[in-house]
Amino acid sequence: MKNNEGYVAINYIDCQEDYKSRFEELFSTRKRAIDEMPGFRFMRVLKPENNEGSYLIVSFWDSREAFENWKGSEAFLEGHKRGFQDVIDAKRQGKEAPMTSDFKTYIVLTD
Amino acid sequence: MKNNEGYVAINYIDCQEDYKSRFEELFSTRKRAIDEMPGFRFMRVLKPENNEGSYLIVSFWDSREAFENWKGSEAFLEGHKRGFQDVIDAKRQGKEAPMTSDFKTYIVLTD
Numbered sequence: 697m698k699n700n701e702g703y704v705a706i707n708y709i710d711c712q713e714d715y716k717s718r719f720e721e722l723f724s725t726r727k728r729a730i731d732e733m734p735g736f737r738f739m740r741v742l743k744p745e746n747n748e749g750s751y752l753i754v755s756f757w758d759s760r761e762a763f764e765n766w767k768g769s770e771a772f773l774e775g776h777k778r779g780f781q782d783v784i785d786a787k788r789q790g791k792e793a794p795m796t797s798d799f800k801t802y803i804v805l806t807d
Numbered sequence: 808m809k810n811n812e813g814y815v816a817i818n819y820i821d822c823q824e825d826y827k828s829r830f831e832e833l834f835s836t837r838k839r840a841i842d843e844m845p846g847f848r849f850m851r852v853l854k855p856e857n858n859e860g861s862y863l864i865v866s867f868w869d870s871r872e873a874f875e876n877w878k879g880s881e882a883f884l885e886g887h888k889r890g891f892q893d894v895i896d897a898k899r900q901g902k903e904a905p906m907t908s909d910f911k912t913y914i915v916l917t918d
Contacts, residue, residue, distance in 0.1 A: 704853050706863075724917050742815050742913035745871070752817075752913065754865070760856070802853035802863065806835050 699807040702737065703760050707753040708798045715782075715794035719751065722778055729771040730755070735762020760801070810918040813848065814871050818864040819909045826893075826905035830862065833889055840882035841866070846873020871912070 711719045723741045730736055735758035742752040757763045766772055773780075783793045822830045834852045841847055846869035853863040868874045877883055884891075894904045 699849070699851075704851065720916060726917070738810070738918065740810075740815065740867075740918055741916040743916045745912040745914055749911065751916075756851075800860065801856040803856055805831060805852040805854045805862075806837070807849065807851055 700804060702804040703757040703763055704802040704804060705755050705757065705763050706800050706802065707755075708750040708800065709753065709795055710750050710797075711795045712792070718782070719779075719795060723753075727775055729775050730766060733762065733766045733769065733771060735759055736766065756804075763801070811915060813915040814868040814874055815913040815915060816866050816868065816874050817911050817913070818866075819861040819911065820864065820906055821861050821908075822906045823903070829893070830890075830906060834864075838886055840886050841877060844873065844877045844880065844882060846870055847877065867915075874912070 709719070720743070730739065737756040737758065739753065739755040742754060744750065755763070757766075779795070783795070786792065786794050820830070831854070841850065848867040848869065850864065850866040853865060855861065866874070868877075890906070894906070897903065897905055
């Protein structure tokens with residue numbers, strides 16, 4: 697698989713201001729279960745330089761199939777467990793979700 | 808420089824429908840001058856899978872300084888020459904620009 701091929705998923709995440717440090721902590725201590733998934737290449741967690749706008753979770757895959765396989769996996773649930781729990785807890789308390797996310801997917805056109 | 812450090816610039820590019828094939832051609836035949844810039848790591852050109860939304864030009868750098876240095880360089884002008892000319896030509900003919908771009912910059916939080 698060459699650098700000018702492949703599939704990229706970007707999760708655009710908007711955090712409430714007072715959740716940002718927790719969000720960053722979750723990723724800096726992530727379980728790395730995704731790293732063992734077939735077809736996974738690498739990922740980067742990107743923080744907007746001016747502290748405005750979305751965080752980006754960018755993951756690089758061999759194919760759409762590899763990404764979809766991960767999304768349906770136990771590893772996906774396990775990897776998102778703490779974040780999902782934070783959202784559930786906020787809802788239980790009648791609060792707004794501390795973060796919202798939006799997956800967008802891309803074909804690598806070239807390097 | 809480790810994978811969990813660095814700087815990322817994403818150029819979000821919106822193309823008019825009839826310009827998309829030209830846009831893709833420009834990148835598939837790019838001069839690769841950027842590849843020789845100090846502090847440049849790699850880049851990927853991403854096409855939205857559903858053909859809606861922005862193309863993303865994602866470039867990975869050692870530091871903000873390396874990125875800024877490239878943006879002020881001859882290589883930057885040379886690398887964008889054909890695209891810039893397309894925009895100039897459209898304006899001369901009183902047409903809308905065939906593409907618009909928006910740079911956003913990010914700190915790598917972790918890998």
